[in-house]
Amino acid sequence: MDPEIRTLLSFLHGQRRHVLGILDGLDMDALRQPVLPSGWNCLGLVQHLALDGERFWFRAVVVGEEDVIKSLGDDGDAWQVGPEVQAAEILDRYRTETDLADTIISATAADALLAWWPHQLFGEPYPGEGNSIGIDGRPRQPGRSELVIDSGGVPPEREGQDNGAIMPKSRGFDPQVSGALDLLS
Numbered sequence: 001m002d003p004e005i006r007t008l009l010s011f012l013h014g015q016r017r018h019v020l021g022i023l024d025g026l027d028m029d030a031l032r033q034p035v036l037p038s039g040w041n042c043l044g045l046v047q048h049l050a051l052d053g054e055r056f057w058f059r060a061v062v063v064g065e066e067d068v069i070k071s072l073g074d075d076g077d078a079w080q081v082g083p084e085v086q087a088a089e090i091l092d093r094y095r096t097e098t099d100l101a102d103t104i105i106s107a108t109a110a111d112a113l114l115a116w117w118p119h120q121l122f123g124e125p126y127p128g129e130g131n132s133i134g135i136d137g138r139p140r141q142p143g144r145s146e147l148v149i150d151s152g153g154v155p156p157e158r159e160g161q162d163n164g165a166i167m168p169k170s171r172g173f174d175p176q177v178s179g180a181l182d183l184l185s
Contacts, residue, residue: 004110009102016098019049020091031087043087044079046094051078054097058104064115072118 023031023042031043059068081090117125 001106002110005105005108008110009105012098012101012105019046019094023091028087032081032083038079040079041081043081043085043090047081047090048078050090050094050097051075054094054101058101059097061114061116061118062108062112063104069116 023046026042032041034041055068056072059065060072114125
């Protein structure tokens with residue numbers, strides 16, 4: 001296996017274990033407790049990671065699965081989980097999507113061209129990001145700025161910059177929120 005792909009898989013496995021480890025043992029109330037003004041909660045985060053992370057980036061963008069591309073948006077806002085949805089359903093979906101993503105990553109060369117790109121959503125790919133699945137840095141995602149604002153703001157040196165992936169750990173988090181926010185750090 002290509003060393004870059006092995007590194008990517010190792011990194012992703014660690015992050016995924018971190019996500020599931022933080023949630024392990026939380027009851028339904030804790031998983032559904034809103035932790036930000038938008039109503040964001042831990043189950044919403046995991047559903048977002050499954051649908052807008054693993055499924056979108058690997059099954060749609062990397063390999064261009066037509067059924068996935070056609071279904072994008074059918075699930076509504078992935079951050080919102082209906083009260084009828086069981087936590088086990090969300091966690092199982094996440095595990096399934098991570099397994100599928102691992103299969104795709106393992107079978108795809110680091111320099112393989114992306115199969116599909118959502119130009120209507122993101123415009124042209126950034127240089128180095130739109131050409132292959134290799135490790136070129138973390139993508140910045142809309143929605144993380146709410147976490148930055150709620151977690152104490154942006155460090156002064158980053159004021160006015162794209163702060164989508166900033167997660168200042170040194171800021172004083174609300175103890176109920178810090179474990180959930182740590183998921184994104």
